[in-house]
Amino acid sequence: MMMKIPHIHKIISTTLGLSTILIVFNIPAIAETTAPLSNLSTINSSASNLQVKTRKTNLQWVSSVAEKVIRANGLDDHPWRIQISDEYDINAYASELNKIVIYKGLLDQIHGDDAALAFIIGHELAHHTQRHSAQQEEIETHLKKRLQKEAETEFTHWLVAEKTKSVKPIPVITKEIVKQRIAIQKKQELDKALQSLSRQHELEADEIGYTYMAKSGYDINGGFRIFNLLSRLPSDYTENSTHPPTQQRINALKQVVIKHPWLNLWIDGNQRLTNNSQPLKFTLSEDGISLRINSRFVQ
Numbered sequence: 410m411m412m413k414i415p416h417i418h419k420i421i422s423t424t425l426g427l428s429t430i431l432i433v434f435n436i437p438a439i440a441e442t443t444a445p446l447s448n449l450s451t452i453n454s455s456a457s458n459l460q461v462k463t464r465k466t467n468l469q470w471v472s473s474v475a476e477k478v479i480r481a482n483g484l485d486d487h488p489w490r491i492q493i494s495d496e497y498d499i500n501a502y503a504s505e506l507n508k509i510v511i512y513k514g515l516l517d518q519i520h521g522d523d524a525a526l527a528f529i530i531g532h533e534l535a536h537h538t539q540r541h542s543a544q545q546e547e548i549e550t551h552l553k554k555r556l557q558k559e560a561e562t563e564f565t566h567w568l569v570a571e572k573t574k575s576v577k578p579i580p581v582i583t584k585e586i587v588k589q590r591i592a593i594q595k596k597q598e599l600d601k602a603l604q605s606l607s608r609q610h611e612l613e614a615d616e617i618g619y620t621y622m623a624k625s626g627y628d629i630n631g632g633f634r635i636f637n638l639l640s641r642l643p644s645d646y647t648e649n650s651t652h653p654p655t656q657q658r659i660n661a662l663k664q665v666v667i668k669h670p671w672l673n674l675w676i677d678g679n680q681r682l683t684n685n686s687q688p689l690k691f692t693l694s695e696d697g698i699s700l701r702i703n704s705r706f707v708q
């Protein structure tokens with residue numbers, strides 16, 4: 410993940426300017442025997458009897474939970490893509506228009522906990538459904554233009570003020586220093602605004618992700634188990650982090666649980682699952698590496 414991918418939303422902290430270079434937890438990849446992807450095009454989520462379940466690969470596990478979350482929340486009017494990253498990080502992210510990537514390290518840490526997985530999937534789905542990446546791009550473009558104008562105006566004002574003080578010409582170097590100072594200050598303003606937006610989006614994804622998970626009928630404590638896991642990791646939190654500190658996310662989630670009564674969510678999701686009881690079908694995506702959870706329109 411050394412290449413720059415703009416605006417991906419991970420489940421845990423990244424730092425501005427290093428947003429895709431995540432140093433959270435990295436141990437050498439462990440050889441894993443997963444079914445080759447080409448075999449997965451035939452997997453159907455309905456084939457989940459207990460025997461099969463115990464032998465499920467990560468991708469099958471993630472996809473079957475994701476399928477239920479998507480269906481219980483009426484998000485099945487277009488396809489989604491699920492990918493398991495071979496990197497052994499404890500993380501997950503949402504990217505492009507409909508993709509969710511989960512790292513093997515995270516799956517290992519929550520192995521078998523459907524509700525914890527549903528919370529992660531819900532969180533990443535929420536980044537997509539709330540247009541967080543698009544919003545960040547739009548706001549960044551808008552802000553950059555505004556700050557650029559402000560910087561020019563400030564520089565002009567400074568020039569005018571200097572000229573009224575003295576008739577001597579202002580040295581080029583002085584002008585450059587002032588320009589730089591203004592530019593640095595504006596860049597800091599931009600970073601601060603984007604960071605604040607990012608943190609707001611993370612809390613929103615936690616909240617909506619929680620409702621997605623609860624509507625799917627999973628144990629509502631799944632999210633707390635994720636945060637407990639994150640809080641056991643070495644903290645890479647700094648004041649520039651794109652994510653709020655884990656303790657703040659835990660406190661916010663406690664409020665979310667009170668705000669959205671579990672039973673209401675469950676009734677709503679259960680109704681949808683009953684009305685739309687046919688599991689969505691899985692096929693290999695055109696990208697060749699992710700599994701596509703098809704929309705309900707695919708027969």
Ligand SMILES: [Zn+2]
Binds near residue numbers: 420421536
């Ligand atoms: Zn996130």
